[in-house]
Amino acid sequence: MPRRNDIHKILVIGSGPIVIGQACEFDYSGTQGCKALKEEGYEVVLVNSNPATIMTDPETGDRTYIEPIIPEALERIIEAERPDCLLPTLGGQTALNAAVSLADLGILEKYNVELIGAKMPAIQKAEDRELFKAAMASIGQEIPQSAYVRNMQEALDAIDEIGFPVIIRPSFTLGGSGAGTAYNREEYEETVRWGLECSPVHTILVEESVLGWKEYELEVMRDLADNVVIICSIENFDPMGVHTGDSITVAPAQTLTDKEYQLMRDAAIDIIREIGVETGGSNIQFAVNPEDGRMVVIEMNPRVSRSSALASKATGFPIAKIAAKLAVGYTLDEIRNDITRETPASFEPTIDYVVTKIPRWAFEKLPGANATLGTQMKSVGEAMSIGRTFKESLQKGLRSLEIDRYGLGCDGKDKFVFHDPAHPRYRKASDPVVREEIEKKLKIPNPDRIFYIRYAFQAGYSLEQVFDLCKVDPWFLANVQEIIMMEDELRAIKDDVQPLISS
């Protein structure tokens, strides 16, 4: 299908201010999308309240409005500009929510503005947990056992059914705000109360905990001819329980057999079709029980997401750009692949390297903030790195964080030094205070956990013990262990590096 000629002017909503949970990744996707639309000869009207964005540069859109992303302001812009359609999928959750408000208030209908990329029913099906649950059931996809509650009494009834621990997820919120995990009645009541308050529609989902399960994401694209391709698979280093934005994530998936990966791929394709995202990218998250491989669907973002930016950079497939072109009618086989320039975009990138994303927190700037990681995102940025092995990309990523570390150890910056009694920070591996701290830092997710995994191995914990404490997949742990083994080998031959050079 060629580009649509019945539309001329397209309204694009940006993501507004940079906040924790929604950073500049949507400036990246929005800018890319606007450029693609302009390239196709459409008139682009852009709204973003944040002037500190590339997107609001004069050359990005034909008309740029720096106005609040609220229905009142958007209506005035629509009234003045009379766009033919609105592309709401490039500006993160903020843009998507704004589009939902405009539709609910009848503004889109009033000015005859068509939603492209994702239609209202698709957005609702993906975002409303009750509708999502029904949609998944209709295509035979399992989701964690759950109940949808509107007040404390319903919440108390629900917990009797599901049992602890549970995860509380408010509907229609940003970066998982208001979400939390409860292990007991007291925590539960507190989290429910806060969650109900955070949700603009005062509804929350109480969900069976899949804490400690393996977490995966797939980036999916679909066109108007119903072609679907998977751009990238991502496996989280941190198991379920830590927000993806706060997890170390790795592309491609590392520990799935082809049978299991294809099962997930098939599920993702069924999901994007069932939810009804007509064109563009979606992000679908899965949890897999490491004991028996049971796979459940966690959520779907019917839009370009934080992970899309990562997946674009990881694979060279510009998701936002292609999403914009699909939204105006092109099919995947009609768009050229940016990398090869010869082959079409209807392919699935395959890579011969490992990509690691490591979140960057800034708790030092937020005194008093709780540095425990959970279902609410707390990181303020991330580093991405590419290596031919996971070890290489992890080391490069840690070095890129600008946290004054040169990687995992070997940089003289360790808190505990176990091998050299003469070192000022020398600690005995058997020191109970040290062991207590290590175990706590492994058990409760926190920004330094990766470094404590290293301390644990150095202090003599076995791989099984470390796994029991942190539930990070043994494959990742073995790789961390290998970095330490290499460090030990280097230390052992520090006076004579010849054996290493010649090997």
Place this chain on the structure above:
Amino acid sequence: MVSHEFSSIHRPPAVLALEDGTIFRGRAFGALTESGGEVVFNTSMTGYQEVLTDPSYYGQIVTMTYPLIGNYGVNEEDVESKRIQVAGFIIKEPSRLYSNWRGGVSLEEWMMSQNVAGLCGIDTRALVRKLRNVGVMRGVILPGEGGDDAVGKARAVPSMAGLDLVKAVTTGEPYDWNQSLHALHKQTLPDGIERAPFRVVAYDFGIKQNILRNLAERVSELHVVPATASAEDVLAMKPDGVFLSNGPGDPEPVDYAINSVRGLLGKVPVFGICLGHQILGLALGGKTYKLKFGHRGANQPVKDLDTGKIDITSQNHGFCVDADSMPGDGVRVTHLNLNDNTVEGLEDQAKMCFSVQYHPEASPGPHDATHHFDKFIDLMKKQGG
């Protein structure tokens, strides 16, 4: 979960010598044995177990472009034949530990138990670039430093063009197959597939078990016959349909099978996959040629020329049907590869046959093209069963 000592730098040395004189120095992985073959590369990021057991790789040394292999170990289910079929296996980094709920043994232990040579620790990207630029080459994996005659050994490996490798992998005796798809695969099939009351005879040119599983899922009777079975033998079994399997190497020297297929055309519905597709193309009067570096991977986009739909497909072939060579009487090209516009599907409605160059049975790879098996069932139904 099995863990070995971290020992890549302590592994014994091994080399890969190529016919153009290149030597890649790395470390031994798997069995310490000498092994020659055509060096090819596969771009799948998952599915090494299926790749290793695919008889289409017989006589080839396979390099994986994805650098980390062995991560999920090896299990009992994900096999495509009874043994490892590749001549050798080249990877960047073997996993010291495997982690998966189905994993039963490590990749290295499995390769050792079947005496299959491997090489690790080389720059596989450099090797793949060379194969892409120069084309596939003959090569040999040698334990140790290689020695002066390493390149000579690579040049002594027989060239694949003109070689009949089917004889080495086809079954000696006919057999019946009953096993349907594994639970994990079945989960993703549309509901309500019923076994149609059809008898299918499948030619084994090196057949992948997942093809048999897909067929057995859909028909009540499935008989497998050796590649040398004649048309008369097969027709005497009164099949409702005949299947032509995948297999290794060059289709042209498999002239006995091409002749048999000629004898079947128009008499019974025929469906071919991969080598079976090439053999059908030759039987229909076309020609085949060798591709520079082949298609081996799980991300090849194929367009259905009738519907415009695109399937992401699993592929493994070094030879290809020449579109221009096809006689213009009823045969038509139905599918094209969007990367290089090569022929991916053929059909001759009058002769009741169709075929695809890619692998609808996946394993490894996407399930997008599974519908071809249903098309085969429909074709048999149309012929009155």
